[in-house]
Amino acid sequence: MRAFGTLLPTGFERSDRSRALAERLARVESRNITDLRDVPPFWTRARAANVEDADGNVFLDFGGAFGVSLAGHGHPFVREAIHRQTDLLLHGMGDIHPPRVKVELLEALVDLAPWADSRAILGTSGSDAVEGALKTAQLVTGRPGILAFEGSYHGLALGALAATHRNHFRTPFVERLTDHVHFVPFPSDGDRALAAADRTLAAGTTGAVIVEPIQGRGGVKIPPPGFLNRLLDLAHHHGALVIFDEIFTGLGRTGRLFAGDWDGVRPDIICLGKA
Structure with missing residues:
Protein backbone atom coordinates (compact mmCIF):
# COMPACT_ATOMS: atom_id res chain seq x y z
CA MET A 1 0.00 0.00 0.00
CA GLN A 85 16.60 25.78 15.71
CA THR A 86 13.69 25.51 18.12
CA ASP A 87 15.95 23.62 20.53
CA LEU A 88 18.39 26.54 20.44
CA LEU A 89 16.48 29.80 20.01
CA LEU A 90 12.88 30.53 19.03
CA HIS A 91 13.03 34.30 18.83
CA GLY A 92 15.78 36.86 18.37
CA MET A 93 15.94 40.61 18.78
CA GLY A 94 16.44 41.56 15.15
CA ASP A 95 18.59 44.67 14.80
CA ILE A 96 19.17 45.04 18.56
CA HIS A 97 20.55 41.62 19.53
CA PRO A 98 20.90 39.84 16.16
CA PRO A 99 20.75 36.03 16.37
CA ARG A 100 23.69 34.14 14.95
CA VAL A 101 21.32 32.25 12.62
CA LYS A 102 20.32 35.59 11.07
CA VAL A 103 23.94 36.14 10.03
CA GLU A 104 24.11 32.64 8.59
CA LEU A 105 20.89 33.09 6.62
CA LEU A 106 21.98 36.42 5.18
CA GLU A 107 25.34 34.95 4.19
CA ALA A 108 23.57 32.11 2.39
CA LEU A 109 21.26 34.51 0.55
CA VAL A 110 24.09 36.80 -0.49
CA ASP A 111 26.00 33.79 -1.84
CA LEU A 112 23.06 33.09 -4.17
CA ALA A 113 22.80 36.66 -5.44
CA PRO A 114 24.02 37.50 -8.96
CA TRP A 115 26.15 40.45 -7.81
CA ALA A 116 29.68 40.39 -6.42
CA ASP A 117 28.87 42.72 -3.53
CA SER A 118 25.33 42.17 -2.25
CA ARG A 119 23.20 43.17 0.72
CA ALA A 120 19.88 41.72 1.86
CA ILE A 121 16.90 42.76 3.97
CA LEU A 122 14.90 40.12 5.83
CA GLY A 123 11.15 40.37 6.28
CA THR A 124 8.17 38.23 7.15
CA SER A 125 6.36 38.16 3.79
CA GLY A 126 6.65 38.79 0.09
CA SER A 127 4.99 42.16 0.62
CA ASP A 128 7.82 43.05 3.00
CA ALA A 129 10.35 42.19 0.30
CA VAL A 130 8.58 44.39 -2.25
CA GLU A 131 8.22 47.27 0.22
CA GLY A 132 11.95 47.12 0.98
CA ALA A 133 12.82 47.04 -2.72
CA LEU A 134 10.64 50.03 -3.58
CA LYS A 135 12.05 52.04 -0.67
CA THR A 136 15.60 51.13 -1.68
CA ALA A 137 15.00 52.29 -5.24
CA GLN A 138 13.66 55.64 -4.02
CA LEU A 139 16.62 56.13 -1.66
CA VAL A 140 19.08 55.42 -4.48
CA THR A 141 17.41 57.47 -7.22
CA GLY A 142 15.61 60.13 -5.21
CA ARG A 143 12.52 59.48 -7.35
CA PRO A 144 9.18 58.23 -5.95
CA GLY A 145 7.71 57.09 -9.27
CA ILE A 146 7.09 53.40 -10.01
CA LEU A 147 6.50 51.69 -13.32
CA ALA A 148 4.60 48.41 -12.99
CA PHE A 149 2.74 46.09 -15.36
CA GLU A 150 -0.87 45.27 -16.04
CA GLY A 151 -1.85 41.95 -14.48
CA SER A 152 0.83 42.24 -11.82
CA TYR A 153 0.60 41.02 -8.25
CA HIS A 154 3.19 42.21 -5.73
CA GLY A 155 1.39 41.94 -2.38
CA LEU A 156 -1.18 43.69 -0.25
CA ALA A 157 0.82 46.06 1.97
CA LEU A 158 0.17 49.65 0.87
CA GLY A 159 3.33 50.14 -1.20
CA ALA A 160 3.13 46.69 -2.77
CA LEU A 161 -0.61 47.07 -3.35
CA ALA A 162 -0.04 50.35 -5.17
CA ALA A 163 2.09 48.41 -7.68
CA THR A 164 -0.46 45.58 -7.94
CA HIS A 165 -2.80 45.73 -10.94
CA ARG A 166 -5.78 43.85 -9.52
CA ASN A 167 -8.86 45.98 -8.93
CA HIS A 168 -10.57 43.65 -6.46
CA PHE A 169 -7.59 44.20 -4.13
CA ARG A 170 -7.02 47.88 -4.94
CA THR A 171 -10.47 49.42 -5.17
CA PRO A 172 -11.41 49.53 -1.46
CA PHE A 173 -8.15 51.36 -0.65
CA VAL A 174 -7.48 53.38 -3.77
CA GLU A 175 -7.64 56.70 -1.89
CA ARG A 176 -4.76 55.55 0.33
CA LEU A 177 -2.53 54.34 -2.51
CA THR A 178 0.21 56.48 -3.99
CA ASP A 179 -0.52 58.07 -7.35
CA HIS A 180 3.13 57.72 -8.39
CA VAL A 181 2.54 54.32 -10.02
CA HIS A 182 2.07 53.98 -13.79
CA PHE A 183 1.00 50.69 -15.38
CA VAL A 184 2.00 49.54 -18.84
CA PRO A 185 0.95 46.36 -20.70
CA PHE A 186 2.73 43.14 -19.79
CA PRO A 187 4.24 42.12 -23.08
CA SER A 188 2.77 39.71 -25.49
CA ASP A 189 4.22 42.21 -27.94
CA GLY A 190 7.52 43.39 -26.47
CA ASP A 191 7.84 46.44 -28.73
CA ARG A 192 4.46 47.88 -27.70
CA ALA A 193 5.15 47.34 -24.00
CA LEU A 194 8.60 48.91 -24.24
CA ALA A 195 7.24 51.91 -26.13
CA ALA A 196 4.69 52.49 -23.36
CA ALA A 197 7.42 52.10 -20.73
CA ASP A 198 9.65 54.55 -22.58
CA ARG A 199 6.94 57.21 -22.60
CA THR A 200 6.50 56.88 -18.83
CA LEU A 201 10.21 56.74 -18.02
CA ALA A 202 10.97 59.76 -20.21
CA ALA A 203 9.22 62.03 -17.69
CA GLY A 204 12.19 61.51 -15.36
CA THR A 205 10.17 60.86 -12.20
CA THR A 206 10.35 57.06 -12.11
CA GLY A 207 12.86 55.52 -9.72
CA ALA A 208 11.73 51.88 -9.86
CA VAL A 209 10.57 49.50 -12.55
CA ILE A 210 9.08 46.41 -10.91
CA VAL A 211 8.30 43.32 -12.95
CA GLU A 212 7.62 39.63 -12.47
CA PRO A 213 9.89 37.71 -14.90
CA ILE A 214 6.91 35.39 -15.24
CA GLN A 215 3.56 36.69 -14.05
CA GLY A 216 2.06 34.29 -11.53
CA ARG A 217 -1.40 35.33 -10.41
CA GLY A 218 -1.74 37.22 -13.68
CA GLY A 219 -2.00 33.90 -15.51
CA VAL A 220 1.53 32.42 -15.75
CA LYS A 221 2.46 34.84 -18.53
CA ILE A 222 5.96 34.62 -19.98
CA PRO A 223 7.41 37.69 -21.73
CA PRO A 224 8.99 37.38 -25.18
CA PRO A 225 12.68 36.40 -25.28
CA GLY A 226 14.93 39.41 -24.81
CA PHE A 227 12.21 41.62 -23.31
CA LEU A 228 13.71 41.71 -19.83
CA ASN A 229 17.14 42.68 -21.16
CA ARG A 230 15.65 45.48 -23.22
CA LEU A 231 13.57 46.66 -20.25
CA LEU A 232 16.69 46.78 -18.08
CA ASP A 233 18.58 48.82 -20.68
CA LEU A 234 15.65 51.21 -21.10
CA ALA A 235 15.25 51.74 -17.35
CA HIS A 236 18.96 52.41 -16.86
CA HIS A 237 18.94 54.83 -19.79
CA HIS A 238 16.30 56.86 -17.93
CA GLY A 239 18.00 56.55 -14.52
CA ALA A 240 15.62 54.03 -12.92
CA LEU A 241 16.39 50.80 -11.10
CA VAL A 242 14.83 47.47 -12.09
CA ILE A 243 13.30 45.20 -9.47
CA PHE A 244 12.58 41.57 -10.32
CA ASP A 245 9.78 40.22 -8.15
CA GLU A 246 10.93 36.59 -8.03
CA ILE A 247 8.84 35.67 -5.01
CA PHE A 248 6.86 33.19 -7.09
CA THR A 249 9.59 32.21 -9.57
CA GLY A 250 12.88 32.38 -7.68
CA LEU A 251 14.96 29.74 -5.91
CA GLY A 252 14.74 27.16 -8.66
CA ARG A 253 11.02 27.06 -9.33
CA THR A 254 11.47 27.53 -13.09
CA GLY A 255 14.44 25.16 -13.42
CA ARG A 256 17.07 27.85 -12.86
CA LEU A 257 17.94 29.69 -9.68
CA PHE A 258 16.14 32.83 -10.84
CA ALA A 259 13.65 33.13 -13.69
CA GLY A 260 15.66 36.06 -15.04
CA ASP A 261 18.57 33.66 -15.60
CA TRP A 262 16.80 32.25 -18.66
CA ASP A 263 17.44 35.57 -20.41
CA GLY A 264 20.79 36.14 -18.71
CA VAL A 265 19.42 39.28 -17.01
CA ARG A 266 20.87 40.73 -13.82
CA PRO A 267 18.44 43.26 -12.33
CA ASP A 268 19.31 45.82 -9.68
CA ILE A 269 17.16 44.29 -6.93
CA ILE A 270 15.58 40.84 -6.51
CA CYS A 271 12.64 40.07 -4.22
CA LEU A 272 12.49 36.53 -2.84
CA GLY A 273 9.99 34.77 -0.60
CA LYS A 274 7.72 31.78 -0.09
CA ALA A 275 10.62 29.59 1.01
Missing part, protein backbone atom coordinates in the same frame (compact mmCIF):
# COMPACT_ATOMS: atom_id res chain seq x y z
CA ARG A 2 1.33 3.42 -0.91
CA ALA A 3 2.32 5.70 1.96
CA PHE A 4 0.72 9.11 2.45
CA GLY A 5 2.82 11.50 0.39
CA THR A 6 2.87 9.18 -2.63
CA LEU A 7 -0.87 8.68 -3.09
CA LEU A 8 -2.92 9.50 -6.16
CA PRO A 9 -6.01 11.72 -5.68
CA THR A 10 -8.99 9.96 -4.10
CA GLY A 11 -11.80 12.14 -5.42
CA PHE A 12 -13.54 15.07 -3.84
CA GLU A 13 -16.50 14.83 -1.50
CA ARG A 14 -17.82 17.32 1.04
CA SER A 15 -19.10 16.29 4.48
CA ASP A 16 -20.49 17.98 7.57
CA ARG A 17 -16.93 18.27 8.92
CA SER A 18 -15.90 20.82 6.30
CA ARG A 19 -19.20 22.65 6.45
CA ALA A 20 -18.89 22.91 10.22
CA LEU A 21 -15.35 24.29 9.91
CA ALA A 22 -16.56 26.85 7.37
CA GLU A 23 -19.27 27.99 9.75
CA ARG A 24 -16.79 28.26 12.63
CA LEU A 25 -14.34 30.22 10.48
CA ALA A 26 -17.06 32.62 9.36
CA ARG A 27 -17.81 33.44 12.98
CA VAL A 28 -14.22 34.45 13.84
CA GLU A 29 -12.44 35.66 10.68
CA SER A 30 -13.02 38.79 8.63
CA ARG A 31 -15.14 37.94 5.59
CA ASN A 32 -12.49 39.64 3.41
CA ILE A 33 -9.94 36.85 3.96
CA THR A 34 -11.26 33.39 3.02
CA ASP A 35 -13.87 32.96 0.29
CA LEU A 36 -16.51 30.73 1.86
CA ARG A 37 -19.20 31.04 -0.82
CA ASP A 38 -18.22 27.48 -1.75
CA VAL A 39 -16.87 25.43 1.13
CA PRO A 40 -13.14 25.02 0.46
CA PRO A 41 -10.98 22.04 1.41
CA PHE A 42 -9.82 22.46 5.01
CA TRP A 43 -6.34 20.99 5.14
CA THR A 44 -5.50 18.73 8.05
CA ARG A 45 -2.15 17.21 7.07
CA ALA A 46 0.34 17.15 4.22
CA ARG A 47 3.40 15.19 3.17
CA ALA A 48 5.48 15.44 -0.02
CA ALA A 49 2.96 16.07 -2.84
CA ASN A 50 -0.14 14.98 -0.90
CA VAL A 51 -2.59 17.09 1.09
CA GLU A 52 -5.50 15.63 3.05
CA ASP A 53 -8.55 17.65 4.04
CA ALA A 54 -10.98 17.39 6.94
CA ASP A 55 -13.23 15.10 4.90
CA GLY A 56 -10.44 12.61 4.22
CA ASN A 57 -10.01 13.62 0.57
CA VAL A 58 -6.42 13.29 -0.67
CA PHE A 59 -5.08 15.76 -3.26
CA LEU A 60 -1.95 16.21 -5.31
CA ASP A 61 -0.68 19.71 -4.52
CA PHE A 62 0.57 20.98 -7.87
CA GLY A 63 0.71 24.53 -6.49
CA GLY A 64 3.08 23.77 -3.64
CA ALA A 65 0.91 25.90 -1.34
CA PHE A 66 1.42 29.02 -3.51
CA GLY A 67 5.03 27.92 -4.00
CA VAL A 68 5.92 27.85 -0.29
CA SER A 69 6.41 24.08 -0.18
CA LEU A 70 9.10 24.19 -2.82
CA ALA A 71 10.67 20.93 -1.61
CA GLY A 72 7.32 19.26 -0.92
CA HIS A 73 5.34 19.23 2.29
CA GLY A 74 7.23 18.12 5.40
CA HIS A 75 10.59 17.51 3.72
CA PRO A 76 12.88 15.81 6.28
CA PHE A 77 15.66 18.37 5.78
CA VAL A 78 13.29 21.26 6.47
CA ARG A 79 11.72 19.58 9.49
CA GLU A 80 15.10 18.72 11.00
CA ALA A 81 16.36 22.28 10.52
CA ILE A 82 13.27 23.69 12.25
CA HIS A 83 13.63 21.24 15.15
CA ARG A 84 17.32 22.06 15.60
